Amino acid sequence: MKASLTIAIPGSSSSLWTTMRSVGAFNIACSFAALWTFVKVIRALRWRLRTTQLRGPPRTSFIYGVSNDLASSKDSATMYEHWAQEYGAVYMIPSVLGKTRIVLSDPRAIAHFYARESWTYVQAPLSLALIENLVGRGVLWSQGESHRRQRKALTPAFSNAAIRTLTSVFYDSVYKVKSAWDTDLESSKDGNVVIEVQNWMNHISLDTIGIAGFSHDFGSLDGKHASVTEVFDTFGKNPQVSALNDFLFLLASAFPILVKIPTKRAKLRTKLNVTMGEICNDLLLRSRREKDVNMKEAEEEKSIIGLLIKAEGQEAELHMSEEEVMAQMRVLLVAGYETTSISLTWALIELSRHPDVQTRLREELLAFGPDPTYDQLKANLPYLDAVVHEILRLHPAVPEFTRRAREDDVIPLSEPVCTKSGKMTDSISIAKGSLIVISMRAINRSLAIWGPDAKEFKPDRWLTEDGISGKAKEVQGHRHLLTFVDGPRTCLGKDFAIAEFKVVLSVLVKNFVFEMRDGPDTEVEIARGLLPRPRVVGEDSIGVPLRVRRYE
The missing domain is CATH 1.10.630.10 (Cytochrome P450)
Known part of the structure; x- marks a missing residue:
């Protein structure tokens, strides 16, 4: 019979097992983090490739984009309308933590959007949670x-x-x-x-x-x-x-x-x-x-x-x-x-x-x-x-809302807009996952849609045939309202x-x-x-x- 020699080091086996378990957990955590980052990068690249890149206001906050400006404004609708005048009836705004939102102010684009709401365009995760x-x-x-x-x-x-x-x-x-x-x-x-x-x-x-x-x-x-x-x-x-x-x-x-x-x-x-x-x-x-x-x-x-x-x-x-x-x-x-x-x-x-x-x-x-x-x-x-x-x-x-695209889409426009690259386009591509914003208050009060008296309280506009004219007639909602x-x-x-x-x-x-x-x-x-x-x-x-x- 051969004798075996065992050298016991007090606490060594449990310490080694604890260390191995810690290293294993760390590696798993790192793997999940790497996978999450990879998926996010792929999604971001896909979004950029499949979404028409539009002009829009610059980011005013590294964390919030322009979201805090809108939230703290006394009249966010005026901000949306000003951006529409500067960048076109469809534009992009920087949002929280590097995200981007697409704002629709074009009547034809909005009509296309609403026709597909609840199927192509669904509630954003935050809206669902609230x-x-x-x-x-x-x-x-x-x-x-x-x-x-x-x-x-x-x-x-x-x-x-x-x-x-x-x-x-x-x-x-x-x-x-x-x-x-x-x-x-x-x-x-x-x-x-x-x-x-x-x-x-x-x-x-x-x-x-x-x-x-x-x-x-x-x-x-x-x-x-x-x-x-x-x-x-x-x-x-x-x-x-x-x-x-x-x-x-x-x-x-x-x-x-x-x-x-x-x-x-x-x-x-x-x-x-x-x-x-x-x-x-x-x-x-x-x-x-x-x-x-x-x-x-x-x-x-x-x-x-x-x-x-x-x-x-x-x-x-x-x-x-x-x-x-x-x-x-x-x-x-x-x-x-x-x-x-x-x-x-x-x-x-x-x-x-x-x-x-x-x-x-x-x-x-x-x-x-x-x-x-x-x-x-x-x-x-x-x-x-x-x-x-x-x-x-x-x-x-309800002054505005946000929806998320559940699938890719192409949205037609009533008039061309200038993209970030300087090209004119009469439709925009939307990638799955895009966030879409419509400000009902901004559309209802838009000078471009309702004319120079858009901000005035003027009931008479509803009493004559030409009181609601121009682009306002293109808005498809109850009595051309959103x-x-x-x-x-x-x-x-x-x-x-x-x-x-x-x-x-x-x-x-x-x-x-x-x-x-x-x-x-x-x-x-x-x-x-x-x-x-x-x-x-x-x-x-x-x-x-x-x-x-x-x-x-």
Whole structure:
């Protein structure tokens, strides 16, 4: 038998194993880093080879590009328009961490884009993360076939027939406001009161969507402070965003996971999501119980809550999961609170700034007589229609958005642009992964598209055939506006919103006179609620105090 000699070195085997394991982990990490870098370089080279290189503004920040300039600007639409004038109707802007975005201001290019949205052009990763965090995976979040299915399931609730039956709900809400304001005016010594109108417009919109969509009265117009209204209002009471929030939000366009960092604003979004989830769940449970008792089948087919309950059924042709149903309810609550209330607030501001327009609108409404029906609102009040669409033109609730190209594409232009190499082209190539920006506010106010009076509040432009002319007629959207976007993702609640807008404005203007509290030259700025909102300069929160008196 041969003896073996073993020399034991205390701790040597475990130390060696630890060292080998560390070296192995390091090598794996380096391999992944090298692979990630290689993929990024290949994608960048492919993007550069397959994308038409356009002119654009220089990078003003190594980290942000020009993103911080846009975010901190009081009027980003003016910046977009200035760049379009300098570089052409399609151009590139430097973005965060070396990324580049392509901005479309050409009507033909925009029409091509919208026709392919939700299939070729999809939500950017940051948008998806924010939407999911706020309202879940509903019609606003979904893409392609999933979006088509969810949208088709909801469409009957927004038909003309459905909205016609809801007009009385719009009137009920605005008459609650009239009653409250009448009471304040009765106790006023000089016949006028200062009213913070934005808060009232918020509550009109919220109570209306609650009753019209879910047969539930939130009671915000009656002074009730339900949990959902308190969270909504908190966004408006904290419009200032910290430097850290801005920093993280800008970087999140490159790293969407950053939206999960629990900043104050992120916590508010999460709290709103949870609160809306609790409300929606209660509404859904109640509606399921009451379905057979209080709701006829024909009515069920047209109501939002009825359509959602129907879509829950496993046998439903347009089946939606419980997660999707809850997401639709959240989307409708947010839209009901935000978009119409913002438009109504801007309307009262513009009418206060332009007393001649306010007087002319009131004369039309008084001459018409009783409260108009839904069909009369659409066809018999041309100046009301003109005022509403001029507000929608100048003040779209959503000012801009970004989409990502899911595949290569070629976008045609209505007029040639000069590329970075100096060549003229009447179309541009877009590589998969490209980020596309459209500023609805910039297009709606563009001097090149709408003419020299594009920045003016001028309802008369909607009353004559040549009032909308030139390039404005090339814009394919509702009444040549991008306010409700276009294509397969056109705002589903467009007609609902316009009808509510007209009802509320008609009652308020017919009964009250509005003035800016501190005179017609009062400066108004943009504050940040869930969406950008008007605010009188110097006011806290999102305050818009107007001087109101009864019309006699």
